[in-house]
Amino acid sequence: MHHVVLDQWSRGSSPLHRRDPRAKIISLLVLLIVLATATRGLPLLAVSFAGILCAVAVWARVPLGGVLSRAMLVLPFTLVFAAASWIGGDPARGAALVLKAYVSALGALVVVSTTPLPMLLRGVEMLGAPRFLLMVAQFLYRYLFVISEQAQHMRKAAAARGGSFRSAAGALAILFARSYEQAGDIHRAMLARGFQGRFQPLSTPHFHKADVVFLLLGSTAPIVVRAALEQFV
Amino acid sequence: MHIPDGFLSTPVWAAMDAAAAPAVCLIARRAQRGFDESKAPLLGVMGAFVFAAQMINFPVGLGTSTHLVGGALLAFTLGPAAASVVMAAILAIQALVFQDGGILALGANTFNMAVLGVFAGYLPYQLWGRGRARRAAIFAGAALSVLTSAILALSELLLSGVRMTAAMLGVSLALFVISAMAEGAISLAVIGALESIQPGFVRQPSMQRSFALAAVALVAILLVTGGVLVASAAPDGIQKLGQAHNLITTPLSGYQISLLGEGWLAKAGAGVAGLGLVYGACVLMGRKR
Numbered sequence: 001m002h003h004v005v006l007d008q009w010s011r012g013s014s015p016l017h018r019r020d021p022r023a024k025i026i027s028l029l030v031l032l033i034v035l036a037t038a039t040r041g042l043p044l045l046a047v048s049f050a051g052i053l054c055a056v057a058v059w060a061r062v063p064l065g066g067v068l069s070r071a072m073l074v075l076p077f078t079l080v081f082a083a084a085s086w087i088g089g090d091p092a093r094g095a096a097l098v099l100k101a102y103v104s105a106l107g108a109l110v111v112v113s114t115t116p117l118p119m120l121l122r123g124v125e126m127l128g129a130p131r132f133l134l135m136v137a138q139f140l141y142r143y144l145f146v147i148s149e150q151a152q153h154m155r156k157a158a159a160a161r162g163g164s165f166r167s168a169a170g171a172l173a174i175l176f177a178r179s180y181e182q183a184g185d186i187h188r189a190m191l192a193r194g195f196q197g198r199f200q201p202l203s204t205p206h207f208h209k210a211d212v213v214f215l216l217l218g219s220t221a222p223i224v225v226r227a228a229l230e231q232f233v
Numbered sequence: 234m235h236i237p238d239g240f241l242s243t244p245v246w247a248a249m250d251a252a253a254a255p256a257v258c259l260i261a262r263r264a265q266r267g268f269d270e271s272k273a274p275l276l277g278v279m280g281a282f283v284f285a286a287q288m289i290n291f292p293v294g295l296g297t298s299t300h301l302v303g304g305a306l307l308a309f310t311l312g313p314a315a316a317s318v319v320m321a322a323i324l325a326i327q328a329l330v331f332q333d334g335g336i337l338a339l340g341a342n343t344f345n346m347a348v349l350g351v352f353a354g355y356l357p358y359q360l361w362g363r364g365r366a367r368r369a370a371i372f373a374g375a376a377l378s379v380l381t382s383a384i385l386a387l388s389e390l391l392l393s394g395v396r397m398t399a400a401m402l403g404v405s406l407a408l409f410v411i412s413a414m415a416e417g418a419i420s421l422a423v424i425g426a427l428e429s430i431q432p433g434f435v436r437q438p439s440m441q442r443s444f445a446l447a448a449v450a451l452v453a454i455l456l457v458t459g460g461v462l463v464a465s466a467a468p469d470g471i472q473k474l475g476q477a478h479n480l481i482t483t484p485l486s487g488y489q490i491s492l493l494g495e496g497w498l499a500k501a502g503a504g505v506a507g508l509g510l511v512y513g514a515c516v517l518m519g520r521k522r
Contacts, residue, residue, distance in 0.1 A: 006330060032337050037243050073332040074237045081240065081395055088396035097395070100239025105332050108238075112329050120329065130261035132273060137322035139277020141330070144284055151285035158289060165422065168291045172301060172419075173426030175289070176282060176310075180434065183278035190274065197273075 021123025027218025238335025250340030354378025375420035
């Protein structure tokens with residue numbers, strides 16, 4: 001499956017990979033907010049942000065082409081609305097939608113492809129998000145591939161039985177029952193290994209000096225770039 | 234409908250984030266009470282099930298097919314609070330790993346699909362899920378769930394100044410109704426098949442009337458009604474209204490009126506302060522467990 005590629009990228013060892021997830025998340029949010037609230041000189045701002053993000057991706061030794069093409073996943077949805085704006089007589093808004101959506105996705109991708117998902121979710125948790133929700137998300141991600149593989153088998157089986165509405169519903173019900181049962185097995189296995197209702201991380205991320213520097217740089221750079229551009233545009 | 238970043242105007246995404254964060258915190262605590270923390274594996278695996286269920290196609294005629302959205306099905310089987318948590322986790326993973334939906338728009342997407350979509354879908358089941366109208370309640374709940382989320386997303390887009398012609402609005406509303414019907418039919422068929430495997434999978438609606446549930450569902454339905462009105466009115470009119478009152482900034486309106494002049498740092502400061510307040514409230518709420 002193609003999304004495993006993010007797991008590969010995020011296990012690198014560049015300086016960016018080693019930064020505390022909290023520093024990366026906050027920097028990303030600042031970038032996204034600065035971009036989302038921008039109005040004047042948006043094309044130039046979006047291009048400069050894209051340039052910065054590309055430089056960061058290269059610095060983090062993440063395949064640049066891969067990241068750029070993966071960010072295009074937002075384009076189908078965006079292009080529909082951009083075309084609608086164009087037809088509606090507002091081509092500038094259409095262009096703004098494409099630029100903002102693409103560069104925002106690029107920013108998120110640079111962070112996700114340099115932080116393993118468990119670390120990223122742990123960072124979100126340490127920033128105050130409900131732990132229960134994030135545990136559910138962790139389990140979801142862990143078993144996504146397992147259940148998806150079963151779903152592929154069931155799809156084949158449903159198609160072999162004629163691909164009717166009823167057979168698809170039957171397949172889904174079986175998949176539901178199996179997943180439910182599997183969840184029980186997983187839970188019992190975890191209890192047998194001493195699971196006490198929460199994950200015990202092997203290491204707690206510490207906020208080093210480098211993280212402070214990165215956070216300061218990452219959260220001021222977007223603001224400085226935009227302020228500078230708005231002086232000249 | 235997963236809204237990417239860049240579509241919603243700042244007041245819309247900020248308001249939705251501010252509304253979704255405490256709502257998700259509260260619902261997560263409630264689901265935790267009903268399921269205790271050790272049941273996180275169950276909810277996670279069922280989230281993976283909803284994800285994987287999208288691979289199984291349901292033929293709906295004319296050579297097209299559709300798939301399960303799942304919010305209502307989860308609400309009928311795990312209960313609305315747990316279903317809401319599972320859907321929120323799905324949306325987070327979709328935004329992070331699959332670039333499906335934006336990060337700043339996560340609040341809006343969560344509110345549309347995980348909070349109001351799930352609770353609005355559960356309301357008919359809670360009201361009529363016991364009697365003879367049970368099948369109708371399941372169908373209506375699942376359809377309402379999809380319709381609520383879709384119309385909320387559409388009205389948020391229109392409020393943000395995304396242009397759509399009247400014809401496009403009509404087509405998308407028709408598509409929403411069709412996919413809502415499909416979701417109703419799929420959920421009904423899957424529930425039927427599930428009950429023949431093991432009746433215990435499907436929850437009976439609780440006897441006690443839940444005030445919170447009714448309140449959330451009512452808000453959802455009111456918002457949807459408002460959304461329909463928004464969608465049926467000319468979108469340009471709303472945009473003008475917003476600009477006249479300086480309530481709604483549209484992505485490129487600054488080219489003409491330059492809302493963000495010298496004062497944008499002050500505005501940003503106020504915004505950050507507001508976000509800080511919401512954040513503090515959420516941390517406080519999450520602390521007590």
